[in-house]
Every structure is written in structure tokens, then in C-alpha cells.
Amino acid sequence: MSMHKPLSALILAVLFGVVSALVQSPKLGKLISESDIKQWDIAILPDGTNLPPGSGTSAQGAQIYAEKCVACHADGGKGGASPGAGPLVGGAPLTNGIDTLKTIGNYYAYATTVFDYIRRAMPFNTPRSLTDNEVYALTAYILSLNKLINDNDVMDAKTLPQVKMPNRDNYIIAYPDRI
Amino acid sequence: MTNSKRVGRTPSQEPVAGNGLINRRVLLGHGIAIAGAMSTAGNITGAAAEPLKDPEWSLQFGSTLPPVQIASPYEKHVVRSLSNPNGEFRNSHARTPHHLLGGTITPNGLHFSIDHSGVPNIDPAKHKLVIHGMVRQPLEFTLETLSRYPLVTRINFLECAGNSAPMFSKEPLQVTAQAIHGLVSNAEWSGVPLSVLLDEAGIDPSAKWLIAEGADAHFLDRSVPVKKAYDDALVAIYQNGEHLMPGNGYPMRLLLPGYQGNMNVKFLRRIKVVDQPAMSMFETKTYSQILPGGKTWRFHFLMEVKSFITYPSFGHSLKEPGFYAISGVAYSGTGRIAKVMVSADGGKSWGEAALQGPVHEKAFTRFVMPWRWDGQPAILQSRAWDEAGNVQPLRAEFVAARGEASNPVTTPLVFPNQHYNSLTSWGVDSKGEIKHVYA
Numbered sequence: 001m002s003m004h005k006p007l008s009a010l011i012l013a014v015l016f017g018v019v020s021a022l023v024q025s026p027k028l029g030k031l032i033s034e035s036d037i038k039q040w041d042i043a044i045l046p047d048g049t050n051l052p053p054g055s056g057t058s059a060q061g062a063q064i065y066a067e068k069c070v071a072c073h074a075d076g077g078k079g080g081a082s083p084g085a086g087p088l089v090g091g092a093p094l095t096n097g098i099d100t101l102k103t104i105g106n107y108y109a110y111a112t113t114v115f116d117y118i119r120r121a122m123p124f125n126t127p128r129s130l131t132d133n134e135v136y137a138l139t140a141y142i143l144s145l146n147k148l149i150n151d152n153d154v155m156d157a158k159t160l161p162q163v164k165m166p167n168r169d170n171y172i173i174a175y176p177d178r179i
Numbered sequence: 180m181t182n183s184k185r186v187g188r189t190p191s192q193e194p195v196a197g198n199g200l201i202n203r204r205v206l207l208g209h210g211i212a213i214a215g216a217m218s219t220a221g222n223i224t225g226a227a228a229e230p231l232k233d234p235e236w237s238l239q240f241g242s243t244l245p246p247v248q249i250a251s252p253y254e255k256h257v258v259r260s261l262s263n264p265n266g267e268f269r270n271s272h273a274r275t276p277h278h279l280l281g282g283t284i285t286p287n288g289l290h291f292s293i294d295h296s297g298v299p300n301i302d303p304a305k306h307k308l309v310i311h312g313m314v315r316q317p318l319e320f321t322l323e324t325l326s327r328y329p330l331v332t333r334i335n336f337l338e339c340a341g342n343s344a345p346m347f348s349k350e351p352l353q354v355t356a357q358a359i360h361g362l363v364s365n366a367e368w369s370g371v372p373l374s375v376l377l378d379e380a381g382i383d384p385s386a387k388w389l390i391a392e393g394a395d396a397h398f399l400d401r402s403v404p405v406k407k408a409y410d411d412a413l414v415a416i417y418q419n420g421e422h423l424m425p426g427n428g429y430p431m432r433l434l435l436p437g438y439q440g441n442m443n444v445k446f447l448r449r450i451k452v453v454d455q456p457a458m459s460m461f462e463t464k465t466y467s468q469i470l471p472g473g474k475t476w477r478f479h480f481l482m483e484v485k486s487f488i489t490y491p492s493f494g495h496s497l498k499e500p501g502f503y504a505i506s507g508v509a510y511s512g513t514g515r516i517a518k519v520m521v522s523a524d525g526g527k528s529w530g531e532a533a534l535q536g537p538v539h540e541k542a543f544t545r546f547v548m549p550w551r552w553d554g555q556p557a558i559l560q561s562r563a564w565d566e567a568g569n570v571q572p573l574r575a576e577f578v579a580a581r582g583e584a585s586n587p588v589t590t591p592l593v594f595p596n597q598h599y600n601s602l603t604s605w606g607v608d609s610k611g612e613i614k615h616v617y618a
Binding site for chain 2: 041
């Protein structure tokens with residue numbers, strides 16, 4: 001990886017047909033600080049990196065769900081109350097076939113993905129409107145519906161990455177040489 | 180199927196494989212050779228042309244020019260097919276009508292598009308792209324600043340991982356090439372090499388991944404290996420010479436030639452340099468695949484070598500026996516197309532098709548195969564090889580490795596699985612009607 005700079009110059013020259021590798025980048029990027037990027041910096045990594053402060057429980061999540069989620073995802077996360085809203089619970093074993101419906105219960109590898117996706121994309125018509133505590137609570141509710149945590153477990157930056165998802169280790173990296 | 184007894188015969192008369200396939204060299208020949216190929220079948224209708232008269236459109240002043248021209252009203256049927264025509268509150272797909280197009284460049288209005296949370300209405304003067312994380316100095320770019328860089332232009336296909344998914348069905352669906360293969364298109368893209376921007380920010384040598392994120396209402400994000408950024412990734416701002424279409428990522432998108440469409444993040448607003456993949460919903464769930472036996476594939480970036488015949492195909496009919504130029508597109512995420520073979524007898528015998536150059540890497544290449552249809556049933560197939568030696572798998576091989584849908588597939592709009600790259604077969608009956616078949 002220490003070869004990035006010479007490598008990129010070489011690629012510029014060879015692949016992109018730039019006349020001379022000496023062509024300088026105009027360097028027009030404007031300096032910005034990480035603190036000014038903070039509101040956008042929402043990606044959560046599977047080891048829990050970037051999880052925000054806050055916490056929530058399944059019971060708290062159930063109340064928020066009834067208010068903001070049930071219209072599309074239906075009672076108990078069964079899904080189907082709106083055309084695009086799939087189930088949040090259940091899921092057949094993946095040995096049932098290559099077209100088995102993928103769910104949080106049978107397919108997700110990391111619980112952090114649930115938090116990340118709710119926080120960035122839900123509710124569908126008002127994304128980014130939930131507080132971090134609400135996102136923790138909804139994540140706890142959905143994980144407990146799937147019996148992946150106990151009803152009273154508190155989800156926060158420390159506990160969420162420790163939730164073991166059933167499909168975590170059941171994978172093959174398709175192109176390891178491309179990573 | 181080379182013919183060693185060519186002496187005394189023109190190339191046009193030379194069969195190259197069963198059921199009427201003709202040596203592709205007829206296409207390179209002079210008028211006489213082509214005339215020979217066509218006339219060998221004879222003038223079937225035998226009807227003489229009628230005396231010519233000036234048509235009505237020539238006898239009046241035509242229309243004046245609009246600022247943006249659109250296709251002739253006679254081409255009204257050449258449109259994308261929609262998965263969500265009534266604007267329901269969910270994702271939507273628009274598929275390219277391959278069976279009605281020629282050449283290799285997909286017109287911008289017909290380029291396929293998928294959105295998961297609607298197409299955002301982005302003001303380009305306010306849109307920003309930031310690069311941060313494991314860099315020496317976070318940077319912010321705008322469309323205006325990116326436009327001042329030396330841009331790179333190249334032609335690349337873009338394909339959804341779920342393209343051709345109806346072919347996981349155990350029974351062939353009777354639908355067009357648009358319905359089956361409409362989630363791939365090919366365009367000329369211009370943009371700034373991502374490596375230039377990463378170098379400018381000063382990427383940490385230990386960084387392995389980028390999280391690319393869009394400005395749509397999902398803030399859709401995908402993890403991309405740094406390796407790809409330093410291979411051939413662009414931040415694209417032009418599509419076939421004009422700024423990107425809204426459904427294709429206006430005002431800027433990531434372009435990762437040969438990699439699954441969803442990774443080519445549209446409305447690109449942020450690239451965070453990190454040491455591990457994000458395991459975002461779209462990479463761990465939607466665009467990961469279940470294999471027979473229940474294991475799952477993760478990080479299947481590559482769109483593998485593939486081809487399909489666009490003419491003749493389902494939706495067309497052959498009016499009479501005689502000469503036809505079979506034609507279609509071939510492409511590979513690995514590099515250039517090296518060879519396309521065509522069969523008219525369901526794979527019993529094959530002839531090499533002519534490739535219409537120039538052949539670009541990770542781009543559509545159109546192939547053409549001259550064919551004299553004798554009016555009997557035929558099964559047309561194409562099979563592509565790329566320059567790395569990868570070959571499009573036969574259906575039996577593909578299904579053995581990747582499986583078939585266990586549930587009946589009743590609509591081409593569903594995705595039983597992804598990364599289908601086996602052969603497509605069009606069955607021609609004695610009336611010239613065309614069905615989708617497995618062979």
C-alpha cells in the first residue's frame with residue numbers, strides 16, 4: 001500500500017493515456033476539518049467504530065415502532081403493510097434454496113448493520129429524523145423480536161457489536177485477490 | 180468448423196456451422212460477396228417493387244428544431260420498462276430496451292437505472308463531495324472544482340448484479356431481452372480518476388477500504404477496496420458527453436468499471452477511508468448471494484463475461500426465410516472481449532461471430548453473425564470469451580454451480596439470485612416466431 005502514489009502516477013500515464021506523468025493535480029480540494037464533517041460521518045463499522053453515545057431497550061423500541069414503523073412493516077415486524085417493506089423477523093434456513101428470503105434473522109452478519117441502516121435510511125419518508133437513542137431502542141426491539149438478544153438487554157456502543165448474528169461466519173469471499 | 184475446401188468458392192457461400200450460419204468473413208467482403216450471400220436464398224416473395232411516388236412528408240414544410248431533440252414519434256415504443264410505473268412508495272427499476280437498439284452506446288434517456296429511495300433533486304451548485312478518514316487532510320470538492328481537473332474519458336458497461344435474474348427460473352420466462360437483461364447499459368463516462376483525489380488528500384498507506392456514500396434518501400453506502408480506486412475508478416461527471424442523468428447519479432457518481440452496479444455509488448457525497456469494510460445493508464444483504472447448500476458469497480464485485488443476442492430475439496418475428504444478421508452484445512468486467520461464438524442449432528455446432536470494433540475493455544462489444552434461415556426450427560445462442568480466457572458458462576454448468584430458484588418465478592421483476600452470466604437461447608419456430616428457451 002505504500003506504493004499508492006507511484007502506482008497512481010503509473011496508471012495515469014499508462015491506462016488513462018495522460019500525455020505526461022508529470023501532469024500535476026491542480027489540487028483544488030478545499031480544506032475541511034473532521035469536526036465540520038461530523039454530521040455526515042454516519043457509517044458504523046462492524047467492530048462498533050463510530051457508534052454514537054446513547055442507548056435503548058426493546059421495550060422503548062416497541063413504543064417507537066408502534067408510532068413510526070408499523071404502518072409499513074406491520075405488527076411484530078411481519079412486513080408487507082407497504083409494498084417495499086419486507087419482514088424484519090423470521091426467515092427460513094438458507095439451505096432451503098438460493099432464493100430464500102434474506103432477513104435480519106437469517107442473513108445479517110453484524111448487528112451494527114441494523115443500527116446503521118435504520119439511522120441512515122429510516123423512516124423511509126423522513127430519513128435521519130430519529131435520535132440516536134431511538135435508533136438504539138429500535139435496533140434492540142428488532143433484535144429481540146428475532147430472539148438474538150434478551151428482552152431486557154440494553155443496546156449501546158459497547159453491547160451492540162457483541163451481538164452474535166447467526167449468519168456471521170457462513171460466507172465465502174468471492175474475490176479475495178481484489179481486496 | 181473451418182472449411183478447408185474454399186478454392187473456387189466465395190466466402191459468402193461457406194457454411195461455418197449447422198443450421199445456416201455463414202462464415203463471418205462475408206461481412207468483410209465486397210459487394211459481390213454480400214450480394215451472393217443474400218441472393219443464394221433467392222427472392223422469396225418474388226414481388227416486384229411498385230412505381231415510386233413522392234410521399235406526403237416531402238410535400239410540405241417540416242417542423243422547426245426543438246432545443247433538445249427526442250426520438251421520432253415512430254419510435255415511441257423504444258422506452259425503458261418500469262418496475263414501479265405508478266410511483267408507489269418503494270424502489271424502482273427502469274430497464275434498457277436492448278431488443279430495439281443497435282450499436283454499443285446506450286442513449287442517456289434509455290440507460291438503465293435503479294433507485295432505492297427515489298431520485299434526489301440535487302442542486303449542483305450546493306452539492307459537495309468530501310474525502311476524509313484515514314487521510315492526511317480531509318478535502319471538499321464541488322462539481323465546479325472537479326470540472327477543472329484533467330478529465331479521463333472511457334467507455335464502460337454498467338450492470339446491476341441482479342441483471343438477468345429471471346434466468347434463475349427453472350422454466351424460461353417468455354419475455355424480451357429488455358425484461359431479462361435490461362439492467363445493463365453501456366456509456367461513455369468522463370471524470371476525475373479517484374486516485375488523483377485520494378493522493379491529494381494524502382491517503383494513509385495502511386488503509387484498505389473506502390466507504391462511498393450517496394446523497395439520496397438512503398445515504399446509500401458501499402465499501403470499495405482501495406485497490407480498485409488505484410486501478411481504474413473515476414468520479415464521473417459526464418455521461419455520453421452531457422452531465423449525468425438524474426437517475427444515473429447527477430451531479431457525480433463513482434464509476435468502478437466492471438464492478439457490480441450498486442457499488443458505483445450515485446449522487447456521490449462522501450468517501451471515508453477506513454481499515455475495514457462497513458458491512459452496509461446493501462453489501463451484506465441485498466448484493467450478497469446465497470449459494471446452493473446455504474453458504475453465502477460476500478464481496479462478489481466482478482460482473483463476469485457475458486453475451487446475449489438482441490436480434491433476432493423474443494418480440495421479433497422472422498417474416499420470411501433468407502438472410503439475417505444475428506447480432507448482440509458481449510462484455511466482461513475483467514477486460515476486453517476476445518471472441519464470441521454463435522450457434523443456430525442449440526449448441527451442437529458453433530461459428531465465430533465478427534466483432535464490431537473498436538473493442539474496449541469492460542465495455543459492450545457488438546457481435547454479428549451472418550445467417551441464412553431455411554424456414555426450419557432453429558435455436559440461437561451466443562457465447563463469449565474475454566481476453567483473460569474466461570468463458571461464459573453453459574447453462575448446465577452454471578446451474579450445477581449456482582443453482583436455480585426453488586420457488587416458481589412468475590415475473591421478470593423479481594431477483595431469485597444474482598450474477599447470472601450463462602447463455603441465453605432464442606428458439607425460432609417454422610413460422611418465424613421466437614420464444615425464450617433453455618438449451
